[in-house]
Amino acid sequence: MDPSFLVLQSLSGLASASSLFVIASGLTLVFGVTRIVNFAHGSFYMLGAYLAVTLVPRLLDLSYSPWTFFLGVILSAVLVGLVGVAIEVLLLRRIYRVPELFQLLATFGIVLIVQDVVLKVWGPVDIPGPRAPGLRHGVEILGQRFPSYELLLIGVGPLVLGLLWLVMHRTRFGVLVRAATQDREMVGALGVNQARLFTTTLFLGAFLAGLGGALQIPRLPANSHMDLSIITDAFVVTVIGGMGSVTGAFLAALVIGQLQAFGILIFPKVTLVLVFLLMAVVLVVKPWGLLGKPDAAASRTVAPEGILGLRRFRPPERILAGLAVLLVLVVPLIADAYKVKVATEILVFALAAFSLQFLVGVGGLVSFGHAAYFGIGAYAAGLLVTGPFKAPMELALALAPLAGAAGAALFGFFIVRLSGIYLAMLTLAFAQIVYAVCFQWVEVTGGDNGVVGVWPAAWAASRGTYYYVVAAVVLAAIVALRRVIHAPFGYTLRAARDSATRADAIGIDVRTHRWLGFTLAGAAAGLAGGLYAFSKGSIDPTMISIPQSVDFLAMILVGGIQTVMGPLVGAGVFHALKDVFMPLTEFWRLALGATIIAMVLLFPRGIAGATLSLRPRRPAPASVEASA
Amino acid sequence: MTLPILTVEALRASYGLAEVLFGVGLTLNRGEVVALMGRNGAGKSTTLKAIMGLVPASAGVVTFADTPVTGWEPFRIARLGLGYVPEERRIFTDLTVYENLEVGRRQARGERPAWTPEKLFSIFPNLAEMRGRRASAMSGGEQQMLTIARTLMGNPAAVLLDEPSEGLAPVIVEQMAEAVLRMKREGIAVLLSEQNLYFASTVSDRAYVIEKGAIRYEGTTAELEENDEIREAYLTV
Numbered sequence: 001m002d003p004s005f006l007v008l009q010s011l012s013g014l015a016s017a018s019s020l021f022v023i024a025s026g027l028t029l030v031f032g033v034t035r036i037v038n039f040a041h042g043s044f045y046m047l048g049a050y051l052a053v054t055l056v057p058r059l060l061d062l063s064y065s066p067w068t069f070f071l072g073v074i075l076s077a078v079l080v081g082l083v084g085v086a087i088e089v090l091l092l093r094r095i096y097r098v099p100e101l102f103q104l105l106a107t108f109g110i111v112l113i114v115q116d117v118v119l120k121v122w123g124p125v126d127i128p129g130p131r132a133p134g135l136r137h138g139v140e141i142l143g144q145r146f147p148s149y150e151l152l153l154i155g156v157g158p159l160v161l162g163l164l165w166l167v168m169h170r171t172r173f174g175v176l177v178r179a180a181t182q183d184r185e186m187v188g189a190l191g192v193n194q195a196r197l198f199t200t201t202l203f204l205g206a207f208l209a210g211l212g213g214a215l216q217i218p219r220l221p222a223n224s225h226m227d228l229s230i231i232t233d234a235f236v237v238t239v240i241g242g243m244g245s246v247t248g249a250f251l252a253a254l255v256i257g258q259l260q261a262f263g264i265l266i267f268p269k270v271t272l273v274l275v276f277l278l279m280a281v282v283l284v285v286k287p288w289g290l291l292g293k294p295d296a297a298a299s300r301t302v303a304p305e306g307i308l309g310l311r312r313f314r315p316p317e318r319i320l321a322g323l324a325v326l327l328v329l330v331v332p333l334i335a336d337a338y339k340v341k342v343a344t345e346i347l348v349f350a351l352a353a354f355s356l357q358f359l360v361g362v363g364g365l366v367s368f369g370h371a372a373y374f375g376i377g378a379y380a381a382g383l384l385v386t387g388p389f390k391a392p393m394e395l396a397l398a399l400a401p402l403a404g405a406a407g408a409a410l411f412g413f414f415i416v417r418l419s420g421i422y423l424a425m426l427t428l429a430f431a432q433i434v435y436a437v438c439f440q441w442v443e444v445t446g447g448d449n450g451v452v453g454v455w456p457a458a459w460a461a462s463r464g465t466y467y468y469v470v471a472a473v474v475l476a477a478i479v480a481l482r483r484v485i486h487a488p489f490g491y492t493l494r495a496a497r498d499s500a501t502r503a504d505a506i507g508i509d510v511r512t513h514r515w516l517g518f519t520l521a522g523a524a525a526g527l528a529g530g531l532y533a534f535s536k537g538s539i540d541p542t543m544i545s546i547p548q549s550v551d552f553l554a555m556i557l558v559g560g561i562q563t564v565m566g567p568l569v570g571a572g573v574f575h576a577l578k579d580v581f582m583p584l585t586e587f588w589r590l591a592l593g594a595t596i597i598a599m600v601l602l603f604p605r606g607i608a609g610a611t612l613s614l615r616p617r618r619p620a621p622a623s624v625e626a627s628a
Numbered sequence: 629m630t631l632p633i634l635t636v637e638a639l640r641a642s643y644g645l646a647e648v649l650f651g652v653g654l655t656l657n658r659g660e661v662v663a664l665m666g667r668n669g670a671g672k673s674t675t676l677k678a679i680m681g682l683v684p685a686s687a688g689v690v691t692f693a694d695t696p697v698t699g700w701e702p703f704r705i706a707r708l709g710l711g712y713v714p715e716e717r718r719i720f721t722d723l724t725v726y727e728n729l730e731v732g733r734r735q736a737r738g739e740r741p742a743w744t745p746e747k748l749f750s751i752f753p754n755l756a757e758m759r760g761r762r763a764s765a766m767s768g769g770e771q772q773m774l775t776i777a778r779t780l781m782g783n784p785a786a787v788l789l790d791e792p793s794e795g796l797a798p799v800i801v802e803q804m805a806e807a808v809l810r811m812k813r814e815g816i817a818v819l820l821s822e823q824n825l826y827f828a829s830t831v832s833d834r835a836y837v838i839e840k841g842a843i844r845y846e847g848t849t850a851e852l853e854e855n856d857e858i859r860e861a862y863l864t865v
Contacts, residue, residue: 172730179720179731186718189680190732191706191782293722 017257048213084206129217242292364497369431377526404526450540560606
């Protein structure tokens with residue numbers, strides 16, 4: 001290969017690394033101080049780009065110079081910083097002490113709201129930005145032209161790193177931020193008002209995200225998908241670098257920039273996979289990232305959120321469960337074809353949500369990528385019946401849970417080595433790998449369009465018959481999983497959830513048990529995915545996307561994270577509401593986001609949890625060690 | 629004449645459902661050093677944390693500088709002039725010695741001169757030599773000095789000192805005692821929790837003995853040293 005080509009490729013890798021670092025530095029700063037992994041960071045980036053494509057052309061009309069261009073960029077970033085302040089004061093301040101799963105969900109609620117706001121204000125069409133005056137042309141490097149704006153971007157990353165270093169080491173604010181990153185309670189006990197520190201940090205973090213977005217406008221038109229595409233990259237950078245470490249983020253961005261620049265030459269189809277693979281490898285070797293500290297992940301005092309006070313059904317609940325089963329069985333007799341389809345989907349989602357609750361509520365493993373195993377099951381079943389094998393439905397449905405289990409066993413091997421927020425990030429990364437494979441491997445998976453013609457066997461072709469197939473399989477799977485929860489294996493998982501070290505000390509192999517639990521949940525999700533594929537008649541990558549994973553989490557949140565059967569209620573309520581309201585409003589995402597935030601703030605125990613608290617409760621075990 | 633700067637009445641606190649304090653009551657007068665003695669698990673640390681607002685009080689009243697502060701956030705209590713030195717030291721190990729002091733810095737109240745890093749280095753000469761060094765590279769005793777110096781940078785009128793002598797070499801314990809007496813000379817009231825009666829009697833005027841989350845004895849340290857019965861019952865291991 002031509003050396004000058006390699007140099008240019010490496011330079012463009014540096015330019016993307018620079019942009020990525022600017023965004024990720026804000027994310028890692030905010031995490032360091034607030035311990036919140038802010039999904040809305042991608043929304044800040046998107047807002048920065050939209051504001052810049054709006055403001056910069058107007059400023060350039062007034063005076064066409066590089067100065068006005070960059071003034072517009074900075075102005076956009078400042079405005080985004082103020083949005084960050086508003087979000088800190090209105091929402092984040094209220095959720096600093098809730099379990100991290102709820103924090104992730106609440107900030108994802110902001111993502112949904114911002115998406116609809118952006119669509120309403122700027123419309124669905126991509127908006128190209130102006131090019132920077134004076135930087136419109138290329139520079140000759142080793143006989144090849146290289147865009148001068150890219151060269152400028154290469155300089156921005158180190159510049160931001162340098163400025164951040166000065167702020168962190170030469171100002172009182174910076175010293176307080178670094179102290180709070182280590183021990184925010186102690187900083188408070190020394191008389192520092194944390195609320196103000198947090199608000200300022202959010203301003204800085206959102207400013208950096210907005211700056212990153214605004215700087216992209218000459219390279220990338222502002223569009224409504226920017227938020228989720230950047231947030232996974234930014235997560236990966238902060239996780240590889242070590243959460244809370246700005247320098248680590250810089251190193252990680254450099255590595256990823258080069259990996260992408262050269263990876264695209266060698267494996268053009270799998271660049272996304274390469275990045276996530278790098279993350280998996282780094283986390284296995286250094287579980288807290290390149291420059292991260294273990295205490296950043298461990299210093300939480302929030303009690304593990306999950307199923308407490310497990311017990312068997314009492315007589316009233318037996319009657320309730322019997323009635324529920326009866327209701328499930330009579331649906332096709334009283335409902336029209338469309339409602340039967342919705343009911344089928346509810347059953348499928350109920351199983352998927354139940355398997356997720358098994359992970360989260362019993363195992364304490366907060367999976368942010370449960371759609372991966374659902375999707376693997378769906379794709380396995382769909383590809384088996386449509387592909388060269390032309391397998392029968394029965395075989396496909398039998399293999400779907402095995403495929404889900406195999407995927408979960410493979411990923412779970414890495415995942416169970418981590419804990420807390422790193423674990424959640426790794427589940428997300430693995431889900432994105434699966435998504436990337438299904439999206440990019442067009443020959444086999446049909447890419448974005450997916451595969452159609454995934455229909456049930458002839459005997460189960462009618463809606464009603466297929467409904468009963470689903471009902472029978474789902475009920476059997478739920479009963480089986482419930483038995484596992486009540487078996488010693490389930491007790492062991494809960495022991496490990498409440499205190500991994502104490503479980504370890506009494507001779508429990510925590511890692512292996514978690515791995516088995518993860519695999520079992522993957523099998524159940526895969527089964528649900530297989531059933532879903534035949535109910536929809538097609539497969540496509542949205543089944544594996546982040547929003548699908550969030551839907552599952554929202555279902556267990558709605559149902560109540562401390563209850564065993566809550567996810568079933570949650571799946572029913574959530575999917576029914578979605579089905580009723582989605583066609584009625586163009587602001588479905590806004591409504592969903594607002595609902596998720598409201599749930600986290602007002603009813604963190606969900607519907608089933610709320611009814612549970614009406615009954616007299618047995619005292620829950622104290623979860624924090626007394627020290628004197 | 630003695631004026632209380634800190635009074636605690638019927639203070640209760642719990643971790644989850646595990647109750648730890650069952651109505652603790654005590655008084656700290658201005659410029660006085662008082663020891664809170666008791667065995668491991670008696671509730672010493674929790675009492676200090678509950679006073680500071682780090683553990684929520686479920687009942688009772690804490691009054692500091694004539695202001696009821698029960699239920700306040702720790703930073704507001706600290707700003708009123710109450711310093712807190714935790715048992716685990718909780719030094720910011722990523723920061724330098726100087727930066728650790730900076731985190732604690734607050735404006736002085738009243739006419740008393742403000743603490744400066746230089747003045748603190750004169751009390752803790754070891755710290756002066758390593759002002760630019762990362763706190764992670766310090767010994768336990770040096771960290772203990774830094775944690776006290778850091779709190780003094782807030783110019784407190786009173787300090788809660790949690791087990792200052794724990795786990796330290798005898799020569800360092802001597803220096804700790806010196807530091808406490810110096811604080812007393814500067815007019816700072818100190819409430820320290822302690823298991824070591826020798827240390828307590830060296831530095832403090834009065835002592836409370838706590839057991840199972842309630843005060844069992846109150847008196848001068850001299851009286852406590854004489855009282856074998858109380859010592860046997862609540863202090864010896």
